[in-house]
Amino acid sequence: MTSTATKPVSTLLYRSRRLRLGSLLTLPLVWLVGLYIASLALLLATAFWRVDPFTSKVTPAFQFDAFEQLLSNQAYLSTSLRTLGIALTVTVVSAAFAIPLGIYMAKIASPWMRAFLAVAITLPLWAGYLVKILAMRVTFTEEGFFNSFFGVFGISGPGFSQTTVVLTLTYLWFPYMALPVYTAIRQIPVNLFDASADLGARGWTTIRTVVLPLLAPALIAGSVFTFSLSLGDYIAAELVGGRTQMIGSVIANNINLNPPVAAAFALVPIAFVVVYLLGTRRTGALERM
Amino acid sequence: MKKRYRALPAMAAAAALVLAGCAADAGSNGAGELTFDVPDVPTLDEKGDYEDAVDIIAWSGFVEPEWADAFTDETGCVVNRRVAGTSDEMVQLMRTGDYDLVSASGDASLRLIVGGDVAPINTELIPNFSDDIVEGMKGQLYDTINGKVYGIPIGRGANILQYNTEVVTEEPTSWDIVWEADSPYAGQITAYDAPIYIADAAVYLMYHEPELGIENPYALDEEQLAAAIELLQQQNDLVSEYWSDPVAQITSFAGGTTVAGTSWEILRKLAADDRLQGTLPVEGSTGWSDAWMISAESDAPNCAYEWMNYTSSAEVNGKIAMNFGMAPANGAFCELNDEAAAHCEEFNALNEEYFENVWYWTTPIEQCLDGRTDVTCTSFQEWTDAWVSVKG
Numbered sequence: 001m002t003s004t005a006t007k008p009v010s011t012l013l014y015r016s017r018r019l020r021l022g023s024l025l026t027l028p029l030v031w032l033v034g035l036y037i038a039s040l041a042l043l044l045a046t047a048f049w050r051v052d053p054f055t056s057k058v059t060p061a062f063q064f065d066a067f068e069q070l071l072s073n074q075a076y077l078s079t080s081l082r083t084l085g086i087a088l089t090v091t092v093v094s095a096a097f098a099i100p101l102g103i104y105m106a107k108i109a110s111p112w113m114r115a116f117l118a119v120a121i122t123l124p125l126w127a128g129y130l131v132k133i134l135a136m137r138v139t140f141t142e143e144g145f146f147n148s149f150f151g152v153f154g155i156s157g158p159g160f161s162q163t164t165v166v167l168t169l170t171y172l173w174f175p176y177m178a179l180p181v182y183t184a185i186r187q188i189p190v191n192l193f194d195a196s197a198d199l200g201a202r203g204w205t206t207i208r209t210v211v212l213p214l215l216a217p218a219l220i221a222g223s224v225f226t227f228s229l230s231l232g233d234y235i236a237a238e239l240v241g242g243r244t245q246m247i248g249s250v251i252a253n254n255i256n257l258n259p260p261v262a263a264a265f266a267l268v269p270i271a272f273v274v275v276y277l278l279g280t281r282r283t284g285a286l287e288r289m
Numbered sequence: 290m291k292k293r294y295r296a297l298p299a300m301a302a303a304a305a306l307v308l309a310g311c312a313a314d315a316g317s318n319g320a321g322e323l324t325f326d327v328p329d330v331p332t333l334d335e336k337g338d339y340e341d342a343v344d345i346i347a348w349s350g351f352v353e354p355e356w357a358d359a360f361t362d363e364t365g366c367v368v369n370r371r372v373a374g375t376s377d378e379m380v381q382l383m384r385t386g387d388y389d390l391v392s393a394s395g396d397a398s399l400r401l402i403v404g405g406d407v408a409p410i411n412t413e414l415i416p417n418f419s420d421d422i423v424e425g426m427k428g429q430l431y432d433t434i435n436g437k438v439y440g441i442p443i444g445r446g447a448n449i450l451q452y453n454t455e456v457v458t459e460e461p462t463s464w465d466i467v468w469e470a471d472s473p474y475a476g477q478i479t480a481y482d483a484p485i486y487i488a489d490a491a492v493y494l495m496y497h498e499p500e501l502g503i504e505n506p507y508a509l510d511e512e513q514l515a516a517a518i519e520l521l522q523q524q525n526d527l528v529s530e531y532w533s534d535p536v537a538q539i540t541s542f543a544g545g546t547t548v549a550g551t552s553w554e555i556l557r558k559l560a561a562d563d564r565l566q567g568t569l570p571v572e573g574s575t576g577w578s579d580a581w582m583i584s585a586e587s588d589a590p591n592c593a594y595e596w597m598n599y600t601s602s603a604e605v606n607g608k609i610a611m612n613f614g615m616a617p618a619n620g621a622f623c624e625l626n627d628e629a630a631a632h633c634e635e636f637n638a639l640n641e642e643y644f645e646n647v648w649y650w651t652t653p654i655e656q657c658l659d660g661r662t663d664v665t666c667t668s669f670q671e672w673t674d675a676w677v678s679v680k681g
Contacts, residue, residue, distance in 0.1 A: 053668040054654050055404035056380065075678035137537075141544030160530055160546060238482075239537060243528050245680035256377040257484065257673040 047263035056257050066260035076250070080268050083247040086162065087230035087272075090169045091223045094177040097170075098222065101178060103211065106185040107193070121178045129172065133239050136168040140240060160242030168236045173229050177222035184218030185211065220280045227276060231269040325434055328405030330585045332437075336414055336594060342367040343592035346382050347392040348579065349374075349535050350555045350613040351443065356605050363599075366592035374533050375483045376650065383407070389587040390596060392443055394577040395431035396485055396650040396669075402432075402439050407582040409437040414594050417601035421621035425578075425641045431651060432580045440580025441597045443606065446615035446636065447576040447647040448481075448489070449567035451552035453542060464493050464570045466549055468524055475527045479541055479550030482531035484669065484676040485650055488575050489551060490517040490524075492648060496572040505659035506575065507651040514667045514675060521679040531680070535559075554614025554636075573646035580618075607632070616644075 013020050050061035070076045105117050124132060137160075139145045146157035158164050188211065196206040234248025241249075247269055254262035343366045345352050352370040361367055371388065373379045376397035383391050383406050393401060401407045412418050418441055425445070432440030450461055457466070457474065466472045467480070468490070480486060491506035494516055503513050529546050532538035539560045541547040557567050581597045583590065599605055607622035607629055616638035617623070623633035637643035651658060657666040667675075 051670065052404075053670045054652070055400045056669070057384075057404050069674055073674060073678055075681050078681050079677070137540065138544075141540065141546050143545040238534070242530050243525060243680055245677070249680075250677055253482075253484070253676065254673060256381040258670055261674070 043263055046259050049260050051258055051260050058259050066264035069261055070264055079245050079250055080247060083231060084272060086166055087227050089166050090230045091226045093170045094174050094226045095219055098178040098181040102182040102185040105182050121175050125175050132172055133168060133236055137239050140164050160240050162244045164240045165236050165244050168240050169230045169233060173226040176225035180218040180221045181215060184215050188214050228273045231272055325403050327403055327434055330405055330408040332409045332411045333590050336591050339364050339366050340589035340592050342369055343589045343596055344369045344388045345390045346371045346373050346379050346388050351392045351609055353612060356608050360599050364595055374535055377483060383584060386586040389584050389589045389593040391582050392579050393582045394579050394650045396652045398431045398440055398582060399652040401582060402434055406585055407439055408585045409439055410583060412438050415441060415598045415601060417598050421619050423618060423620045423639060425644050426618050440582050441601055442618035443579045443581060444610045444615040444617050445578040447569050447574045448551050449554060450570050451557055451565055451567045452549040453564050454566050455564045456548040460568055462571050464572050468493055468520060470523055472527055474549050477529050477548040478527040479530050479532055479547040480524060480528050481551050482533040484672040487517050487672050490520040492575055493572055494520060506648050507653045508657040508659040508666045510664045510666055518675050518679060525679055558614055576647035576649050578649040
């Protein structure tokens with residue numbers, strides 16, 4: 001009984017299951033419901049509100065004008081598809097870089113090299129997001145680093161274009177793909193490679209039949225980041241995109257002038273991500289994550 | 290610089306006169322008919338003690354330490370500046386209620402007044418607001434409504450055609466190099482990234498396609514708006530970059546990505562690049578006429594009023610005008626000294642005829658601003674929607 005007297009909090013928590021759960025979940029739930037979901041819901045509710053054509057002020061209402069506008073103007077569709085294409089490309093390019101790099105780091109590189117590469121991958125995360133985009137802007141401007149360096153070989157850069165947006169977003173989000181992939185490859189036992197070789201599989205067959213299936217959860221985890229972060233971005237399009245218009249650019253343009261349209265259009269990337277998550281769930285990869 | 294306006298062809302001068310006629314008509318008709326329902330916002334009756342600080346949203350170059358520091362020394366009001374890149378951003382920032390003052394252009398001011406976001410001004414508390422205000426900036430539609438003054442004029446100017454003399458070796462006389470498909474500078478053009486830029490297309494069409502019947506670039510019926518959008522889509526193929534962030538525009542020109550496009554005189558100056566020149570082409574241009582407006586929710590009205598008074602003096606108003614590269618609102622500045630006189634001459638501060646060819650940013654509304662009553666004009670909402678299809 002002496003222990004009960006000296007540790008009243010522990011005793012109380014031990015006796016009451018509800019209190020136990022409550023103390024664990026209160027803070028995250030307040031955050032999730034109060035701030036995260038409530039603010040999202042408020043934003044999305046704006047999609048049904050009325051906007052004054054003169055002052056651009058919104059008043060609560062329930063109407064579908066914003067959605068009608070999205071459907072009646074072809075440009076919203078083409079912008080959505082373009083953004084989707086950019087996000088998918090960024091994801092594929094990130095994965096294409098991350099897999100060979102991960103195999104090299106996990107299975108071939110010396111410990112020193114491995115540590116060096118791990119730092120090199122995470123290093124860009126230390127710099128601010130805007131700083132990195134501006135760095136890309138300086139690199140790809142007409143008289144910038146890329147053209148002055150590769151111009152010697154007769155190669156000229158993509159300038160400010162959709163390609164540059166893909167490059168920039170890949171640069172920004174690559175660590176989020178590379179780290180889970182690397183970790184997953186490290187966890188593959190070396191004897192699986194030996195067994196594969198013993199059974200007569202060459203390098204590529206081993207990667208295809210052994211490594212990739214084991215990597216799927218890591219690739220999906222990484223792609224959720226690269227895909228959804230790319231979908232929502234608009235600063236890259238604004239600063240290195242030239243005339244590239246993404247979903248975020250349209251929302252940013254409308255947020256001041258026509259908030260209901262901005263809110264309605266914000267549903268598009270949400271829908272994309274939900275479809276993407278449902279698709280990955282069907283593969284069963286989320287359970288193994 | 291003076292030479293460049295003299296060099297305008299006679300035809301342009303004639304066109305300017307015709308436009309002047311139209312503009313005057315529209316003004317008198319329009320002002321009489323246009324009535325707005327404006328929320329009742331109280332005016333400050335008398336000044337009290339200064340608060341600690343005043344928060345100002347301004348165009349880049351309007352609030353600089355050179356004159357803000359002296360104001361703080363005099364009054365104790367610390368000046369907090371927030372630079373905005375577009376009028377739309379200014380309107381949104383003002384609606385947060387966190388700011389006391391805004392340097393609103395005509396397209397922002399109407400929305401702010403009708404939205405009840407700004408308060409009418411008691412001009413008796415602003416002794417520097419006097420008869421010295423130049424004729425073209427007195428009692429304009431966008432700062433004086435229902436007999437109440439909402440804005441203290443700061444200055445005005447035209448959106449210029451800026452070009453890189455290394456590539457564009459001859460001074461352009463027309464905006465055609467940024468609009469026409471056969472432009473020699475295709476792929477190196479910059480355009481302003483805001484729906485109000487539709488008016489720039491309308492100004493060009495007004496001159497080159499008179500059969501469209503555009504008389505005011507902010508009063509477009511559906512057909513005229515469609516024509517402007519078509520022109521903008523044609524321009525989209527020529528554009529290297531759209532800009533709404535002034536810094537991005539400067540680096541775009543400095544880095545060689547862009548060689549010609551719409552600009553402000555201040556951006557040309559900030560770029561500090563000898564290759565960059567600016568001009569006002571024969572078609573005229575859009576422009577702006579800016580005024581200080583005080584927030585309806587200002588928590589530092591005394592500092593704000595004193596700031597409006599301070600910056601309306603000939604000296605300070607002139608400093609802002611010279612820094613931004615625009616015509617000052619206070620005409621008395623032009624008589625201060627030779628440098629001031631030269632500045633006024635260069636920017637046509639007292640030349641009302643010149644400004645008849647410059648179309649100040651105004652919020653497009655359903656009621657046609659050019660006085661037409663047989664059609665409905667397109668509102669800014671429709672402009673915003675149409676703007677999305679420019680970049681596709």
